[in-house]
Amino acid sequence: xxxxxxxxxxxxxxxxxxxxxxxxxxxxxxxxxxxxxxxxxxxxxxxxxxxxxxxxxxxxxxxxxxxxxxxxxxxxxxxxxxxxxxxxxxxxxxxxxxxxxxxxxxxxxxxxxxxxxxxxxxxxxxxxxxxxxxxxxxxxxxxxxxxxxxxxxxxxxxxxxxxxxxxxxxxxxxxxxxxxxxxxxxxxxxxxxxxxxxxxxxxxxxxxxxxxxx
Numbered sequence: 001x002x003x004x005x006x007x008x009x010x011x012x013x014x015x016x017x018x019x020x021x022x023x024x025x026x027x028x029x030x031x032x033x034x035x036x037x038x039x040x041x042x043x044x045x046x047x048x049x050x051x052x053x054x055x056x057x058x059x060x061x062x063x064x065x066x067x068x069x070x071x072x073x074x075x076x077x078x079x080x081x082x083x084x085x086x087x088x089x090x091x092x093x094x095x096x097x098x099x100x101x102x103x104x105x106x107x108x109x110x111x112x113x114x115x116x117x118x119x120x121x122x123x124x125x126x127x128x129x130x131x132x133x134x135x136x137x138x139x140x141x142x143x144x145x146x147x148x149x150x151x152x153x154x155x156x157x158x159x160x161x162x163x164x165x166x167x168x169x170x171x172x173x174x175x176x177x178x179x180x181x182x183x184x185x186x187x188x189x190x191x192x193x194x195x196x197x198x199x200x201x202x203x204x205x206x207x208x209x210x211x212x213x214x
Contacts, residue, residue, distance in 0.1 A: 002054030002072075002106070007061075008037055013048035015040045015061055023057045024088030025072030031088075043069065043090055055106035055123075061090070066100035068093055068113050076109045076124035077131075077139035084139065094140040096120060107155030110138075114150040118143050119162055119191075121155070128173040129189035130160050144191055146170075156209030162191065169194040169204055 005019030005026060016037040017026040024031070027040040043049070043061075049069075051062040058072030058079065069090040070079040077084060080093030099115040110123025110131045120141035121131040129135075132142035146164050153162040159173030159180055170191040171180035178185060182194045 002059060003056045005054060005057070005059070006037070007052045007054045007059050009049060009052045013050065013064070015043070015049050015052060017059065020057070021088070023073035023086040025054070025057045025059050027059065027071050027088055027090065029088050051104055053104050053106040055111060056108050058106065058109075058111075060104045060106050060111055062101060062104045062113075066102075066115075068096055068101050068104055070111065073109075076137045078109055078111060078123045080111060080122035080139070080141050082140050093120075093122060096141050099143075103150075103153065105153050105155055107160075108157040110155055112153055112155050112160070113141070114153055114162070116149055117147065118145045119150050119153060120144075121160070126158055126174075128158055128187060130155065130158070130173050133190055152206050154207045154209040159209060160191075161207040161209055163204060163207055167193065169207060 008016045016039055018034050018037045020033050021031050048064045049061045050064045053060045061069045071090050074086050079091045081091040082094040101113045101115055103114045105112045112121045120143050122138045122141045123131050124137050125131050131138040148165040151163045151165050161171045163169055171194050172188040172191050175187050176185055
């Protein structure tokens with residue numbers, strides 16, 4: 001769910017949404033509320049969706065051809081299409097078409113997508129370079145490149161984590177409360193390998209970051 005809305009996916013690849021549609025996060029042009037899950041018909045014909053996720057008042061969907069679609073709130077560039085405006089129309093994030101996306105993750109007011117050897121991030125930077133190494137919100141996807149494939153990822157309000165195959169966990173963002181779990185309280189503005197995450201004694205397969213703003 002995305003704070004005030006829910007997005008779901010059935011076994012046929014159909015997307016269903018319910019809840020508040022204040023910023024178009026349900027994917028249709030009837031702004032208001034809907035208290036039952038209903039099918040979204042705004043996708044291009046013949047598109048088969050394989051994954052969905054929801055941030056705060058915006059939504060994401062991944063098609064089986066690796067194309068990412070976004071819709072809803074966009075005051076910080078959450079849709080990744082180079083603009084700042086909310087829309088109920090499905091958008092394709094700018095500069096993401098030359099990547100075959102494997103997974104999508106919606107953060108609080110940013111988003112990320114993973115491909116074979118890179119992680120793409122866009123949206124609100126929160127002052128901790130969550131979505132690009134450049135200060136300010138990132139309206140188009142920024143590519144972080146790695147030698148090996150990302151296997152899991154999560155974006156919270158102030159920090160981000162990814163798992164890279166045969167390497168381990170990378171963290172970056174706010175760390176004043178030990179958010180990154182790397183043995184320090186130093187903030188990080190770019191992905192850093194977390195050597196403190198139980199070292200070579202374990203094989204971490206999944207990461208989840210709290211997506212609620214305190």
